[in-house]
Amino acid sequence: MTTATASPEQPPTHDQQRDEQSVVPDPHAVGTEQAMEVLEVSGDGLTADAAAARLERYGPNALPSGEQESALTRLLRQFRDPMIYVLIGAAVLTTVMGHYVDTIVIAAVVIINAVIGYLQEGKAADALDGIRTMLSLEAQARRDGTWVTVPADELVPGDVVRLAAGDKVPADLRILEATNLTCEESALTGESVPVEKGTDPVEADAGLGDRTSMAFSGTTVASGSGRGLVVGTGRRTEIGHITTMLDEVESMETPLTRQMTSFSAKLSLLVVIAAVLMFGIGWVLYDYSLADLTLSAIGFAVAAIPEGLPAVLTITLALGVQKMAGRNSITRRMNSVETLGSVTVICSDKTGTLTRNEMTVRTVVTPEGTYEVSGTGYAPEGDIEQDGAVVGPEERNDLRMLAEVAARTNDSTVSRKDDRWVLSGEPTDGGLRTFAMKAGIEGHDENRIDAVPFDSAYKYMATLDRIDGIGDVVNLKGAPDRLLDRCDRQGVDLDENEPLDREHWERAIDELSGQGLRVLAAAVRRADDRGSATSLTTDDIDGGGFVFLGLYGIIDPPREEAMDAIRACHDAGIRVVMITGDHAGTASAIGREMGIEDEQGAVTGAQLEEASDEELAQLARTHSVFARTSPEHKLRLVQALQDDGEVVSMTGDGVNDAPSLKRADVGVAMGIKGTEATKDAADVVLADDNFATIADAVQMGRTIYDNLRKAIVFILPTNGAQGLVVLVSVLLGMTLPLTPVQVLWVNTITAVTLALALAFEPGEPDIMRRPPRDPKESILPRAGVVRIVYVSLLLGAVTIGVFLLGQAAGVSLEISRTTAVNTLVVGQIFYLLASRFTRTTSLRKELLTTNPISWLCIAVMLLLQLAFVYVPFMQTTFASGPVGWMGWLVPLGAGVLVFAVVEADKALRRR
Numbered sequence: 001m002t003t004a005t006a007s008p009e010q011p012p013t014h015d016q017q018r019d020e021q022s023v024v025p026d027p028h029a030v031g032t033e034q035a036m037e038v039l040e041v042s043g044d045g046l047t048a049d050a051a052a053a054r055l056e057r058y059g060p061n062a063l064p065s066g067e068q069e070s071a072l073t074r075l076l077r078q079f080r081d082p083m084i085y086v087l088i089g090a091a092v093l094t095t096v097m098g099h100y101v102d103t104i105v106i107a108a109v110v111i112i113n114a115v116i117g118y119l120q121e122g123k124a125a126d127a128l129d130g131i132r133t134m135l136s137l138e139a140q141a142r143r144d145g146t147w148v149t150v151p152a153d154e155l156v157p158g159d160v161v162r163l164a165a166g167d168k169v170p171a172d173l174r175i176l177e178a179t180n181l182t183c184e185e186s187a188l189t190g191e192s193v194p195v196e197k198g199t200d201p202v203e204a205d206a207g208l209g210d211r212t213s214m215a216f217s218g219t220t221v222a223s224g225s226g227r228g229l230v231v232g233t234g235r236r237t238e239i240g241h242i243t244t245m246l247d248e249v250e251s252m253e254t255p256l257t258r259q260m261t262s263f264s265a266k267l268s269l270l271v272v273i274a275a276v277l278m279f280g281i282g283w284v285l286y287d288y289s290l291a292d293l294t295l296s297a298i299g300f301a302v303a304a305i306p307e308g309l310p311a312v313l314t315i316t317l318a319l320g321v322q323k324m325a326g327r328n329s330i331t332r333r334m335n336s337v338e339t340l341g342s343v344t345v346i347c348s349d350k351t352g353t354l355t356r357n358e359m360t361v362r363t364v365v366t367p368e369g370t371y372e373v374s375g376t377g378y379a380p381e382g383d384i385e386q387d388g389a390v391v392g393p394e395e396r397n398d399l400r401m402l403a404e405v406a407a408r409t410n411d412s413t414v415s416r417k418d419d420r421w422v423l424s425g426e427p428t429d430g431g432l433r434t435f436a437m438k439a440g441i442e443g444h445d446e447n448r449i450d451a452v453p454f455d456s457a458y459k460y461m462a463t464l465d466r467i468d469g470i471g472d473v474v475n476l477k478g479a480p481d482r483l484l485d486r487c488d489r490q491g492v493d494l495d496e497n498e499p500l501d502r503e504h505w506e507r508a509i510d511e512l513s514g515q516g517l518r519v520l521a522a523a524v525r526r527a528d529d530r531g532s533a534t535s536l537t538t539d540d541i542d543g544g545g546f547v548f549l550g551l552y553g554i555i556d557p558p559r560e561e562a563m564d565a566i567r568a569c570h571d572a573g574i575r576v577v578m579i580t581g582d583h584a585g586t587a588s589a590i591g592r593e594m595g596i597e598d599e600q601g602a603v604t605g606a607q608l609e610e611a612s613d614e615e616l617a618q619l620a621r622t623h624s625v626f627a628r629t630s631p632e633h634k635l636r637l638v639q640a641l642q643d644d645g646e647v648v649s650m651t652g653d654g655v656n657d658a659p660s661l662k663r664a665d666v667g668v669a670m671g672i673k674g675t676e677a678t679k680d681a682a683d684v685v686l687a688d689d690n691f692a693t694i695a696d697a698v699q700m701g702r703t704i705y706d707n708l709r710k711a712i713v714f715i716l717p718t719n720g721a722q723g724l725v726v727l728v729s730v731l732l733g734m735t736l737p738l739t740p741v742q743v744l745w746v747n748t749i750t751a752v753t754l755a756l757a758l759a760f761e762p763g764e765p766d767i768m769r770r771p772p773r774d775p776k777e778s779i780l781p782r783a784g785v786v787r788i789v790y791v792s793l794l795l796g797a798v799t800i801g802v803f804l805l806g807q808a809a810g811v812s813l814e815i816s817r818t819t820a821v822n823t824l825v826v827g828q829i830f831y832l833l834a835s836r837f838t839r840t841t842s843l844r845k846e847l848l849t850t851n852p853i854s855w856l857c858i859a860v861m862l863l864l865q866l867a868f869v870y871v872p873f874m875q876t877t878f879a880s881g882p883v884g885w886m887g888w889l890v891p892l893g894a895g896v897l898v899f900a901v902v903e904a905d906k907a908l909r910r911r
Helices: 014-018 034-037 049-057 070-076 084-095 100-121 126-133 238-248 255-285 291-302 309-325 335-340 350-354 397-408 425-438 480-485 503-513 538-542 560-573 582-595 605-610 614-623 631-643 655-663 677-683 692-731 738-758 783-807 813-835 852-870 870-876 886-910
Strands: 138-143 146-151 159-162 172-184 220-232 329-331 345-350 360-366 367-374 384-386 387-391 415-419 420-424 450-452 460-467 471-478 487-490 518-526 547-557 575-579 626-629 648-652 666-670 685-687
Touching: 014 738, 034 172, 034 220, 084 100, 126 626, 159 172, 238 631, 238 655, 255 291, 255 692, 309 335, 309 692, 309 738, 329 692, 335 666, 335 692, 345 350, 345 367, 345 582, 345 631, 350 582, 360 425, 360 503, 367 538, 384 518, 397 425, 397 471, 397 518, 397 547, 415 425, 415 852, 420 425, 425 547, 460 538, 471 480, 471 538, 471 886, 480 518, 480 547, 487 575, 503 518, 503 547, 503 582, 560 575, 560 582, 560 692, 575 582, 575 631, 582 626, 605 614, 605 626, 605 631, 614 631, 631 648, 631 655, 648 655, 655 666, 655 677, 666 677, 685 692, 692 783, 692 813, 738 813, 738 852, 738 870, 783 813, 783 886, 813 852, 813 886, 852 870
Parallel strands: 345 575, 345 648, 487 547, 575 626, 648 666, 666 685
Antiparallel strands: 138 146, 138 159, 159 220, 172 220, 329 685, 360 367, 360 547, 367 384, 384 387, 415 420, 450 460, 460 471, 471 518, 518 547
């Protein structure tokens, strides 16, 4: 990176415009004076004229608007299917030939399919809009030597900005001054606790979460105050960099989309070639007119094309979307439900996704032993145990003292709101407050005389409290190393004389840290030992003389339901990978606890940064825990897994997850704690923030795919039989047993009634014990292809036979064709009953009980067919005629034959 040398007030050169992101090189790694020197500004900020010139140069501090897909574009996209192209061509030809009824029926089928797809798909949201809602609206900036409120989008590099607790950081800032300043950055970095900020520069290669000298746009000031120098605005901020990545990331086509596109293209090409060959053979061998041959070719194409398949596909997916919504999973893109069923790897963020994002005291260590604390989150529910036995503070003075310090050196509150416990204040203090409440110790603010608030410069908090029967006491909580420096004794009360065993405590600290716990310490002393009894200063604390009471081991605990879901995913052959911005030790500990094993230890962002594409692919293949990662690292890992042939789902809740969620085959966002940007980039949003819902979604996706396969294997024999009828008729020079509009009638009502019944089939019992399917495999299994062939031949032969028998008996052409249509319809009803169970016999009670919708669909199908046969305007439209009892008895016998043959095939396969 290079530094702009011209005065910021001068118009930029072409090279400077191209190098816009080089305002300050590595601002986190340079001193405050150097940063101000590069930007040619003093601590008094910019003048109004200089700010206006820089606004002209750098542009507003805002993110660009994304392009929305228009409703017309979305509608036209529904027609992008080779099978639809063939039908449109057929509609054009029938129009030219004056067969307008045929044209209207064909066009109606095409339009209905498009409308269904348009309505069910829904409007895709723009992820950039969600990120823009994270930005601040106003800022306190130093202009012309005074503090003024300016719109945040008018901030420019070189502005000096003031920060206070609760503020949204309005731009990327280099910290100039900090007083107990911490920022909540979990949405950007994945760090589960607020990050302490200071003025000291850090290493140039420090990860985003370790840049303590910076405050980033879109994050929130959790505590304290400070001033910062604007070093990045708009696209030049870290959050702006994420929007650029989102802009550049292309969403992946789903496996089902790829399979259906390939299937449609191959089938359409095959149908067109066969229609042309049939036309040629009929022209050469028989005395057909051009019009008759053209109509026959159109009839064949319409017969062989499963025009109802797109509608069945769309409706089946839509039903899956509705079922998932009932299970707290909101699907924003329909194909994503099915894609979840083919996922081979689930990559998950840790904070708020696998964990609760609620700090919890898990372990406490005192001079008298180690205690485990049960319960998670801010609900004060749980026990304190030692060696498996529950103990109470009333019987253990060491526990009572630790709980007293946790309650007194604390400005957070935990209260019950509706059905849940809610924290007001800093998360770590919330965890300590909850621990104190579990030990029966409530707040003692009324006894506080004075306090030294926590500051990152000295890393402790102290209070001076007046305690009845004891006197004035100084309670101290903070970083263990800082407290050890100020203690000369250890024990369980104020008057202990046991010397401090520092080596023992340092070993205990290392052990807790190795478990991924954040460690804080507690100490206490009488106020009259040092300093004044009416006020408290850092000099009083730094004077020492404290009794070291022990350690708190704090963690953001795993969700129990997420642990069960991970086991379910492993049983289903799905690998779970954790990708987090948190520290490596914490990530490894959480991974072990959740069953995400990585014997070689967590891979850090620094290692990923140094890895080549080949090395990254190997790391992605062999490791399951990645820590201290940036948005770029997450995106590269998802891409590496996809390049290795995996179908990847990415889950997360922070804006830092948005690019990888968009790139993944299925992006899954948390609906409660997730940012709007994450939800908008995702395909699926979990309304309950429950990772376990993903396991339900996988099961639903696999069920939907199974049902789609059943639907295809069911629908295609109808088309095969009809195509065979037309083809054989032309090759033999006989009258067509079915007209093109009759073919469309059978195809359409079969698809929207009988095939739809398969969408309601429940999942197979072993569906979550199978390995994920190969995304490269055909949507049609070999057994399915065999069944399609023999059922097509059987139905086609029976239909031709029924038609010829009618003609031989002197029955009119309309009645013969109507009986032939009845044969196809009744045959498909019996074939549906056989198709509901892929391998097991359909002669079982579950045929009647497990899917009542199938019987409703059969009833609707029969009513429609009765209308086709007996309603006058239907007879006019479709050239049908009223048949007698033989017109139903013969088709019934054909249906029984189809059912028997399919059942015999399944019996042979079971053997």
